[in-house]
Amino acid sequence: MAQKILLLDIDGVILKDKLLLHNVRENVVDYVQKRVPIKNLDIMQARHLNKLLYSSYGHTLRGMRIAFPEHAEQYTNVDFSHHVYNKKLLSNLLDYIDKNEEFKVIQNELQSVLNHCNDRNIPVHVLSNSPIDWSLPIFTSLDISHMVISGDTIFHSDHPYFNNVLLKPDKKFYTTVYNRLKRKYSFRNSNGGTIEGTIENKEIDCVFVDDSPINLLPILSIAGWTPVLFKEPDYKTSQEAMSYIKNVSTLSEIKLYL
Secondary structure, eight states: OOEEEEEEOSBTTTBOOHHHHHHHHHHHHHHHHHHSSOTTOOHHHHHHHHHHHHHHHSSHHHHHHHHOGGGGGGOOHHHHHHHHSOHHHHHHHHHHHHHOHHHHHHHHHHHHHHHHHHHTTOOEEEEOSSOHHHHHHHHHTSSOTTTOOSSOOEEOTTOGGGTTTOOTTOHHHHHHHHHHHHHHHHOBOTTSOBSSSSSOSOOEEEEEEESOHHHHGGGGGSTTEEEEEEOOTTOOOOHHHHTTSEEESSGGGGGGGO
16 A cells, blocks of 8 residues: 655645735736736736636746747746745734634644544645745644654745745645655665654655645646645536546644545
């Protein structure tokens, strides 16, 4: 049996506050308005373009690189992250984590999943396009220190493995993560001892929970992945996608696939 590894998206899965996510989107729209080479682009046009880029390519920045290849080198993950996840937004996030009762409910629900994983020796990681400055406060607010064997707890857009270029839903992003986890938890040396991690040499099954179908569809054709769509009860997605992708509507349901 393959060794399970749980990978969690942040925005839309762990972080569901509508105001914070709205502010993230508005900062992305502002980035689009300032960075795309279209003169006199007003805010409504920028919102429409952002929606088009995101829905077509799974991430606005990835879409900008494809739509405007002559400027692709300027559209770095770091530049995008600094603009979108600015100091004001990070401060709002810290206030939300510290004071919001809804987040405390999410913490408790997710903690039960983490405890379930700990009891079964299932590693847990974040897999997010957001930068580590955004993901780290959320993930470290949970009691996971005893579950983390070594580094690379958070695979994020400014992680050095992605060379400041790769983003979900690029297949190379998922391949890079898979290969890293394979080495981390399964690789054994010639003497039979583990070089990294503590799990004996075996196949791995990356159970990835994301709230966007477009981020899950690419891994349907990659061995070693189980896609799980986190969706609110009123979420609408195609029946074709849902026939291939498992889905949950609460964090506690994730345990069904572990």
